[in-house]
Amino acid sequence: MKVLFLAFTEADGSLSRAALEALGAAAAVGPVTAGLISGAVSADSLGVEKVLTVTGPEFAQARYSTDAAAAEAICRVAGADLVIAPQNSRTARALPGVAQRLGGVVDTHVTSLSPSIEATRWFYRQRMEGVLTRSARPWFVLLEPGCAAAWTGSGVSPIEAVPCEVTPALQRTNVTGTQAPKTEQQTIRPDAPLLFVAGAGWTKKQKDGQPHVAEAGQLILDFIDAAQASLGSSKSLVDLSGEGQAVLPFLSHLNQVGQTGSTPRHAKGLATCCHGEEPHVVGWRFVGERRAVNLDANCGWARGKADVVYVADAFEVVKRVNQLLRAGGSSAASAS
Ligand SMILES: Cc1cc2nc3c(=O)[nH]c(=O)nc-3n(C[C@H](O)[C@H](O)[C@H](O)COP(=O)(O)OP(=O)(O)OC[C@H]3O[C@@H](n4cnc5c(N)ncnc54)[C@H](O)[C@@H]3O)c2cc1C
Numbered sequence: 001m002k003v004l005f006l007a008f009t010e011a012d013g014s015l016s017r018a019a020l021e022a023l024g025a026a027a028a029v030g031p032v033t034a035g036l037i038s039g040a041v042s043a044d045s046l047g048v049e050k051v052l053t054v055t056g057p058e059f060a061q062a063r064y065s066t067d068a069a070a071a072e073a074i075c076r077v078a079g080a081d082l083v084i085a086p087q088n089s090r091t092a093r094a095l096p097g098v099a100q101r102l103g104g105v106v107d108t109h110v111t112s113l114s115p116s117i118e119a120t121r122w123f124y125r126q127r128m129e130g131v132l133t134r135s136a137r138p139w140f141v142l143l144e145p146g147c148a149a150a151w152t153g154s155g156v157s158p159i160e161a162v163p164c165e166v167t168p169a170l171q172r173t174n175v176t177g178t179q180a181p182k183t184e185q186q187t188i189r190p191d192a193p194l195l196f197v198a199g200a201g202w203t204k205k206q207k208d209g210q211p212h213v214a215e216a217g218q219l220i221l222d223f224i225d226a227a228q229a230s231l232g233s234s235k236s237l238v239d240l241s242g243e244g245q246a247v248l249p250f251l252s253h254l255n256q257v258g259q260t261g262s263t264p265r266h267a268k269g270l271a272t273c274c275h276g277e278e279p280h281v282v283g284w285r286f287v288g289e290r291r292a293v294n295l296d297a298n299c300g301w302a303r304g305k306a307d308v309v310y311v312a313d314a315f316e317v318v319k320r321v322n323q324l325l326r327a328g329g330s331s332a333a334s335a336s
Contacts, residue, residue: 001117004080004138005048006035006071008062008090013042017191018086018145023048025113025148026084034157035074037067047155052077058166065170067094072101073164080138082117087142095140104138111147126263126282145190146265146286187224187231187250194229195266195287196220197257200236201273201295203247206315217248219318226325230266232257234279257283271302272314280305293317 005026007019015023015036026032027048035052039060044051054070071094075083083104085091092108099106110119111129118133119141202216224231233255240247257264258278269287271280273294280301284290292302297311310317 001030001082002078002080003030003032004035004075004078004083005032006074006083006085006091006095007037008067009036009038009041011039011060013038013040015046016086016088017150018088018143020150021145021148022084022086022143023151025143026082027151027153028115028148029082029084029113029117033078033080035071035078035162037070037074044157044159045154046157047153048157051157051159052162053159054162054164056166058171059164061175062090062093063173063175064093064097065173066166068097068101069166069170070162070164071095071098073162075102075138077160077162083138083140084113085140085142087144091142095142099138099140102138103136104140105134105136106140106142107132107134108142110141110143113141113143113148125259126285144265185221185250187221188254189228189230190264192228192230193267194227195232195257195264195269195284196224196227196229197232197234197269197271197274197279197284198237198248198251199234199272199274199276199279200240201275201314203237203240204273207313212315213248215315217250219315219322220248221250222322223318223325226322229270230264231255232262232264232269232279232283234258234274234276234283235260236276259283271306272318275299275301277301 003026005023010016032048033050034046034048037054037059039057041053041055052074054073058066059070096106107119110121112120118131120129120131122129198220203211203213205211233251235256238251238253238256259282263286265286267288269284269290271292290306291308292306293310293312293314294302302309
């Protein structure tokens with residue numbers, strides 16, 4: 001079984017954490033050849049059998065035509081049976097086409113790969129897990145981030161530049177910029193140890209009979225900033241803007257967790273002012289240790305799905321935690 005780890009490097013030529021995790025998973029199967037594509041690659045100490053590279057300014061941008069051509073060139077030189085890549089927008093767009101060109105097959109959103117080459121992935125919005133294996137080769141496997149231990153090996157690896165012709169037709173499309181939902185700051189941090197989930201309760205009338213949306217926004221942002229946590233949201237909260245209600249301006253649908261949102265994988269989760277089934281049951285089902293703050297002691301989903309429920313006012317709790325974080329760092333806050 002010839003195993004190829006395939007990735008697009010970061011702008012500085014390094015490998016992202018998700019790429020290192022895919023490499024770790026590939027190395028668990030057998031000796032690995034690495035195939036790296038980008039504007040520049042720095043991989044001479046990756047500690048694998050061999051590194052095949054396609055580099056050059058044409059390969060720096062995420063573009064299907066050149067990404068697929070480069071990946072195809074590497075796969076043909078490697079002659080791999082199994083190609084393991086990190087799951088991201090670039091690999092998800094380019095590698096199915098490469099599998100087709102090579103007469104192979106591809107599976108995306110894979111969550112584990114055993115040494116006996118059985119892959120697992122979730123179906124029906126993360127409610128059923130399937131275990132699959134395939135006889136067709138090459139088999140492309142795109143591994144979700146957060147599912148495997150990152151590769152820590154090092155050592156000199158021979159590098160071989162693979163030729164890849166860039167015809168004018170391949171360069172008809174140019175990436176000129178990125179359009180993203182308007183958010184005031186970056187609040188989604190997939191690598192953060194903690195996921196903070198904000199629910200619609202933050203915008204509801206509080207005990208004085210008034211909503212306190214501006215204060216809620218500041219408390220949440222202060223917490224996210226001090227704890228370097230990632231910010232998730234319930235659907236109700238991100239949907240409020242469509243209903244003309246006061247909203248938290250830094251939230252977009254990209255923050256939404258749940259059945260129709262994302263299912264991130266953080267070590268810990270803290271849900272605040274959140275009642276919904278979908279965020280609790282589906283949204284953070286892969287979160288390791290889960291706590292919730294809710295005024296309602298009978299909030300069924302918080303009770304059913306969190307390890308610890310604090311029956312308390314989230315405004316007061318988060319204000320106090322922020323004070324502790326400011327005063328003594330995260331250890332003081334976690335002790336409290
Ligand atoms: C097909 C379908 C798909 C869906 N997909 C998703 C999805 O992907 N993600 C998702 O989130 N939802 C989804 N929903 C919606 C979901 O069912 C819920 O309606 C939604 O999650 C509720 O949001 P919430 O818990 O933030 O708000 P609410 O239900 O309004 O809960 C607010 C909570 O805040 C608490 N609270 C208020 N003030 C305070 C305070 N000061 N301190 C502490 N607690 C306080 C209240 O006690 C209450 O429990 C979906 C629904 C359907 C039908």
